[in-house]
Amino acid sequence: MLLMTLISATLAVAQPAPALDAAATLSAPGEARRLVLDGRSWSCGTDGACVARGPGASQPALRECRRFVARFGAVTRYERDGTALTEAQLAQCNMAARGRFCLMLPLSAGRVRPIGCDGSEGSGLILPVAEPTG
Numbered sequence: 001m002l003l004m005t006l007i008s009a010t011l012a013v014a015q016p017a018p019a020l021d022a023a024a025t026l027s028a029p030g031e032a033r034r035l036v037l038d039g040r041s042w043s044c045g046t047d048g049a050c051v052a053r054g055p056g057a058s059q060p061a062l063r064e065c066r067r068f069v070a071r072f073g074a075v076t077r078y079e080r081d082g083t084a085l086t087e088a089q090l091a092q093c094n095m096a097a098r099g100r101f102c103l104m105l106p107l108s109a110g111r112v113r114p115i116g117c118d119g120s121e122g123s124g125l126i127l128p129v130a131e132p133t134g
């Protein structure tokens with residue numbers, strides 16, 4: 001009996017704390033908020049630090065970030081499963097905070113610059129355009 005108690009106590013202590021499934025830092029912190037979004041339970045503090053637990057929906061990290069930003073606001077950091085988005089990906093993600101693009105300004109070499117409906121230029125973002133196939 002003593003052996004079973006010791007084994008149970010050892011297993012209870014050896015359990016690591018549950019890892020965060022996703023995390024973000026808001027550009028403009030505000031009130032503390034909680035929201036379940038795409039299967040993740042998000043909690044944001046007044047300091048702008050947001051953490052999420054839960055499996056989440058099966059979707060690309062950039063899409064998940066855009067859906068988060070559309071509800072919480074722009075972010076300076078977004079990571080999922082231990083992998084953080086790059087600065088270029090964060091710029092794309094934060095476009096969701098400003099709304100949809102109203103215009104795609106053509107540039108040379110098959111690239112476009114998205115222009116937001118508010119006149120913003122998407123933080124200098126330049127997107128490639130797929131060449132039409134014949």
